[in-house]
Amino acid sequence: MGRPTPDPLAHPERLTQSVYAYVAYRIGAGPDAEDATSEVFARALRYRSTFDAAKGTPAAWLTGIARRVLAERATEKFAPVGEMPDTAAPGELEHDSVNRVTMQSAVATLGERDRELVALRYGADLTAAQIGDLLDLSPNAVEVALHRALRRLRAALEGDVVPEPRVQRSAMPSTADGV
Amino acid sequence: MDFSNHDELGQIEAALRSERPRLGGDVESAICGRVGGGRSGGRRRASMAVVLSVGTLVAMSAFGGVGYANFGFQFNPFPSHSSHSPFKDQYGKGGKGHKKHNNHGNKGGNRYGNR
Numbered sequence: 001m002g003r004p005t006p007d008p009l010a011h012p013e014r015l016t017q018s019v020y021a022y023v024a025y026r027i028g029a030g031p032d033a034e035d036a037t038s039e040v041f042a043r044a045l046r047y048r049s050t051f052d053a054a055k056g057t058p059a060a061w062l063t064g065i066a067r068r069v070l071a072e073r074a075t076e077k078f079a080p081v082g083e084m085p086d087t088a089a090p091g092e093l094e095h096d097s098v099n100r101v102t103m104q105s106a107v108a109t110l111g112e113r114d115r116e117l118v119a120l121r122y123g124a125d126l127t128a129a130q131i132g133d134l135l136d137l138s139p140n141a142v143e144v145a146l147h148r149a150l151r152r153l154r155a156a157l158e159g160d161v162v163p164e165p166r167v168q169r170s171a172m173p174s175t176a177d178g179v
Numbered sequence: 180m181d182f183s184n185h186d187e188l189g190q191i192e193a194a195l196r197s198e199r200p201r202l203g204g205d206v207e208s209a210i211c212g213r214v215g216g217g218r219s220g221g222r223r224r225a226s227m228a229v230v231l232s233v234g235t236l237v238a239m240s241a242f243g244g245v246g247y248a249n250f251g252f253q254f255n256p257f258p259s260h261s262s263h264s265p266f267k268d269q270y271g272k273g274g275k276g277h278k279k280h281n282n283h284g285n286k287g288g289n290r291y292g293n294r
Contacts, residue, residue, distance in 0.1 A: 012214040016207050024200030034206050041210050103198045122195035150188045157191070 008051040008058035009044060016041070018124050019062050025107050025119035026070055036073060040066045056130065063124045064134060106156040114149035121146055 009015070019040050024033040043065050051061055107118055120131045128139040128146070135142070202210075 009214045012211045013207070016202055016210050020202035020207075021199040029200040033200070034202065037202065038206070038210055041214055045214060103194055104200060107195075118195065122192065123199055125196075147188070150191055153195075154187060154191055 005049075005051065006053055007048070008053075008061055009041075009048060010058075012041070015059060015062055018059055019066050021123035021125075022063055022066055022119045023070065023123075024104070025123040026115060027073075028108055029104060036066070036069055039069050043069065056133065059124060060126060060130045060134070063120065063126060066124075067134065102157070106153055109156045110149060110152060113145070114152055117142070117146050117149050118153065 016037065020033060020037045023036045023040070024030075027033055027036065040062060044062055047065075051058065055061075056064075107115060110118065116135075117131065120126050120134065121128075126134075128142040131137070131142045132139045137145070
């Protein structure tokens with residue numbers, strides 16, 4: 001008899017924030033990101049029994065579902081990200097909120113690949129090895145790509161525009177995770 | 180934000196983590212409630228199965244249980260004295276191996292004339 005499979009959604013509070021942060025770094029914070037996050041958990045509930053702890057953590061599993069959801073939505077209705085909607089925090093804009101919007105705006109100026117890497121690392125809080133599994137890259141390649149993405153992000157924050165090398169859509173890592 | 184220090188990439192990393200977008204409390208609780216509801220739905224089904232199983236066992240034990248029913252079928256403690264069977268009704272006492280049974284037409288003896 002095998003070990004019982006752990007419930008990947010046993011602690012949803014932390015996971016919802018990780019998934020939302022990933023989605024928001026990818027497509028911008030707001031109602032669309034909330035809808036996508038909700039959809040991710042709806043699918044996770046449906047496919048809960050297919051979770052295999054040997055293949056990764058619940059966070060990585062959910063991030064794979066989120067990538068799939070975003071890829072499907074991108075082909076359906078999402079406009080290319082680049083113009084981030086002005087999302088004001090409820091109440092008055094405090095310093096922290098301004099910083100957050102500034103950081104998100106800077107992330108939104110990055111190219112698709114850089115944004116994906118930043119979202120996976122700092123939104124979903126995945127390790128380089130986990131990101132490598134998702135993108136079919138070695139952990140070292142992930143670290144190097146992340147370093148470059150951070151340099152471009154710094155340039156964006158300082159007001160300089162450093163264009164990301166154009167990446168063909170077909171050259172982007174596949175988002176088909178089978179979920 | 181000023182990231183002109185030597186460790187500015189480290190500062191950007193820290194800022195990306197600390198200032199990452201956060202889900203609103205109402206949306207978060209809605210999603211968590213749905214996830215928790217899905218889990219309790221599974222538990223509800225399991226507890227319903229347990230209740231039905233226990234109910235079936237209680238009902239069976241109230242009537243003596245399966246073993247008792249089987250025993251009663253095999254060893255009837257109150258046999259009826261007027262036991263009728265279609266065979267006895269047609270051929271009287273005795274069964275298939277009754278000694279007086281003769282289906283060859285000759286009175287006594289067998290077909291070879293032996294008594």
